[in-house]
Amino acid sequence: MFGLYGILDIIFWLLSVAAFVLSGWALVHALRIPASAFPAAGKQTKPLWLIILGLATLFTFAAAINYLGMGMGLPNIFTIAAVIAAGIYLADVKPAVNGYRGGGNQGPYGPW
Known part of the structure; x- marks a missing residue:
C-alpha cells in the first residue's frame, strides 16, 4: 500500500x-x-x-505545508532553529514569566 517513502513522508509531516x-x-x-x-x-x-517566535511559527508553518505540495522544500536549518527557539522559550522564559500575569483577585490556587 504505502512504500517506505510514503511512511517516512507521513512521519516527517507529523x-x-x-x-x-x-x-x-x-x-x-x-x-x-x-x-x-x-x-x-x-x-x-x-x-x-515576539519577533523570534513569529519567525519560528512562520518557518514551521512553511515546513508543515510543504507536504501538501506547496512549500519551500524539506525542513531545513531554519526549521530546526525555529524549534530550538520555541523550545528555549517554553523551557526557560515561560516558567520565569508565568508568575507575572496581570489580573484580578489571586486565590491560593491562582486567579478567581
Whole structure:
C-alpha cells in the first residue's frame, strides 16, 4: 500500500505539524504575558521574543505545508532553529514569566 517513502513522508509531516503547534503555542503565550514581566524576570524584552517566535511559527508553518505540495522544500536549518527557539522559550522564559500575569483577585490556587 504505502512504500517506505510514503511512511517516512507521513512521519516527517507529523513532526512538522508538531513543530508548528509548539511554535504557535509559544507565540500565543508570549502575546498573553505583559511586557513588563520579561525584564522583571531577567529575560529579553517582549518585542524581541515576539519577533523570534513569529519567525519560528512562520518557518514551521512553511515546513508543515510543504507536504501538501506547496512549500519551500524539506525542513531545513531554519526549521530546526525555529524549534530550538520555541523550545528555549517554553523551557526557560515561560516558567520565569508565568508568575507575572496581570489580573484580578489571586486565590491560593491562582486567579478567581
